[in-house]
Amino acid sequence: MTFAVQRVFWTYYTPDNILRGRHAHRATEHVLLAVAGRIIVTVESAAGALQVFRLESPHVGLYVPPNVWHTMQYSPGAVQLALASLPFAEEDYIREYDEFKAVWGAGGGS
Template identity: 70%
Template sequence: MADYPAPHLIDFPKLGVPGIGYISVGENDKDPLPFSVQRVFWTYYTPESIVRGRHAHHRTEQVLVAVAGRIIVTTETADGNIQLFRLEDPNVGLYVPPCAWHTMQYSHTAVQLALASRTYAEDDYIRDYQAFRQQWAPKP
């Protein structure tokens, strides 16, 4: 299996001024995107009591951005390292590597933009936490 960086925050350029607004850009051939984007999707109007995600991927890398509102993302890597990220700035994304279990909880006004390295494939998902632990936990 390829080595991937741990989950981490990515700063996108923030271009503009308060009087006219801002734009942030990510391009496939430049930083800060760590992969070529093959799929884009977004979530919105998620009730605050709902926890989404609850899965890992075999091969897909993602960058998650809260383009509006607040998103709390919890990641767990194969070595058991758990991190909590608070996304609420539209020029900051969270890199989520393959084999990282992740969950998201949203403010009701949150809009999450997800940039993915692969197109959708159901067999890329690990949706059972125990299966994730068995497959990716370090071997003694």
């Protein structure tokens, strides 16, 4: 791990037709793990590069750095464990995609 864990949280009982996440963080780093089920994580870098990851094993985590737009879709019964580098702070979140692109797009924060 590249950071000391300051926050741990779970996501569970998420219907498979719901797209979660849909935000970026200004400073917080995360490692996401699927401790049960399958989680499809889509990340978009500040430069616009898209990557899709399939988490299906509690032994494999996905590092999500700051300034990356990310979404998650869960299989029925999926449970996600998230490890974060900072405590929760609403001001760390960028919740609007247009704001993410304005702040980090075109090399704004990379």
